[in-house]
Amino acid sequence: MPRRCGKGPRWFCGELRGCGRRLTEAREIVLGVVDKSDEHLSAEDVFRAVRRVNRGIGLTTVYRTLDLLVNMNLLSRCDFGDGRARYERIRGTKEDHHHHHLVCTECKKVVNYRDFIEEEIELLGKTEKALSRKFNFTIRDHLIQFYGLCDKCRQRD
Amino acid sequence: MPRRCGKGPRWFCGELRGCGRRLTEAREIVLGVVDKSDEHLSAEDVFRAVRRVNRGIGLTTVYRTLDLLVNMNLLSRCDFGDGRARYERIRGTKEDHHHHHLVCTECKKVVNYRDFIEEEIELLGKTEKALSRKFNFTIRDHLIQFYGLCDKCRQRD
DNA sequence: GGTTTTAATGAAAATGATTTTCAATAAGAA
DNA sequence: TTCTTATTGAAAATCATTTTCATTAAAACC
Ligand SMILES: [Mn+2]
Ligand SMILES: [Mn+2]
Ligand SMILES: [Zn+2]
Ligand SMILES: [Zn+2]
Numbered sequence: 194m195p196r197r198c199g200k201g202p203r204w205f206c207g208e209l210r211g212c213g214r215r216l217t218e219a220r221e222i223v224l225g226v227v228d229k230s231d232e233h234l235s236a237e238d239v240f241r242a243v244r245r246v247n248r249g250i251g252l253t254t255v256y257r258t259l260d261l262l263v264n265m266n267l268l269s270r271c272d273f274g275d276g277r278a279r280y281e282r283i284r285g286t287k288e289d290h291h292h293h294h295l296v297c298t299e300c301k302k303v304v305n306y307r308d309f310i311e312e313e314i315e316l317l318g319k320t321e322k323a324l325s326r327k328f329n330f331t332i333r334d335h336l337i338q339f340y341g342l343c344d345k346c347r348q349r350d
Numbered sequence: 351m352p353r354r355c356g357k358g359p360r361w362f363c364g365e366l367r368g369c370g371r372r373l374t375e376a377r378e379i380v381l382g383v384v385d386k387s388d389e390h391l392s393a394e395d396v397f398r399a400v401r402r403v404n405r406g407i408g409l410t411t412v413y414r415t416l417d418l419l420v421n422m423n424l425l426s427r428c429d430f431g432d433g434r435a436r437y438e439r440i441r442g443t444k445e446d447h448h449h450h451h452l453v454c455t456e457c458k459k460v461v462n463y464r465d466f467i468e469e470e471i472e473l474l475g476k477t478e479k480a481l482s483r484k485f486n487f488t489i490r491d492h493l494i495q496f497y498g499l500c501d502k503c504r505q506r507d
Numbered sequence: 508g509g510t511t512t513t514a515a516t517g518a519a520a521a522t523g524a525t526t527t528t529c530a531a532t533a534a535g536a537a
Numbered sequence: 538t539t540c541t542t543a544t545t546g547a548a549a550a551t552c553a554t555t556t557t558c559a560t561t562a563a564a565a566c567c
Contacts (some may be wrong), residue, residue, distance in 0.1 A: 315471060
């Protein structure tokens with residue numbers, strides 16, 4: 194009889210075990226930190242939050258864990274062009290909380306939006322079909338981002 | 351009477367002078383290299399090509415010049431997620447040769463496509479209006495990229 | 508043509524996010 | 538509990554890009 198996995202939610206423990214991985218405090222804390230936040234956190238952001246819970250966890254481990262969680266499809270890694278990766282939790286089904294981003298090029302503020310997502314998805318389908326045929330590509334993912342100036346930055350100029 | 355600008359196309363010389371800049375051999379060669387190519391060149395790629403014309407030009411100058419040309423709106427800087435910027439010439443009017451990218455996540459091959467560009471533009475307009483109202487954003491630019499597997503990489507797996 | 512101003516340059520050093528190395532630690536199977 | 542080996546932290550390494558600074562050369566002005 195396998196010993197009850199000490200800490201952390203069962204499902205997470207299970208997912209990890211499933212691929213021969215171990216449930217550690219660092220992994221729990223990192224997942225918890227990103228999960229709680231509704232921001233787009235950098236590795237450094239996550240590191241700072243993690244340290245508040247356990248001072249002993251190193252930046253290297255945070256990087257490694259974020260990588261792992263992205264590969265497990267629990268987090269998504271974003272690039273808003275400021276030279277550092279950012280992470281956010283993928284909630285529920287893939288299609289469920291799908292959203293795109295609106296980035297202020299001035300203050301780097303990022304807004305999630307879902308307006309016209311349906312139309313974007315429809316366009317995606319169309320494009321996928323056409324490009325698949327034309328270039329023999331299998332499309333797996335897409336990136337749609339809008340750049341501009343937020344309210345405050347527009348006025349400031 | 352201002353001396354005739356020695357080398358290079360008049361328009362380029364003029365554009366530079368217009369903002370208090372000087373026309374140099376490095377700038378001419380860099381622009382020429384990116385202009386001739388129909389690839390998405392990294393700074394290193396450009397550097398190698400530039401050296402074939404003039405061995406004396408340094409990598410630093412290539413970086414500086416690429417920056418300048420992007421700011422002058424002659425080149426566009428792309429990010430395909432491989433950790434280095436890539437550059438391509440912007441031809442003609444902005445709307446004219448507008449295209450989006452299809453990136454193979456395996457071999458990093460990049461394809462330009464224009465299929466459904468009209469629909470994408472239409473969607474952009476719609477989204478711009480809605481997001482502008484909802485979030486008080488002024489949209490200036492957008493990024494639409496598809497990721498997947500090219501023909502060869504699909505078969506190889 | 509020559510002289511002057513200062514933008515542009517190259518080499519080397521610095522930067523900064525991320526990755527690698529490696530010896531020590533601890534998860535979890537038995 | 539013991540044993541295997543995945544995971545970890547600290548320090549060093551990587552690598553694209555930027556900064557520094559002394560030198561060079563556009564081009565404005567004689
Ligand atoms: Mn988001
Ligand atoms: Mn292109
Ligand atoms: Zn802003
Ligand atoms: Zn490929």
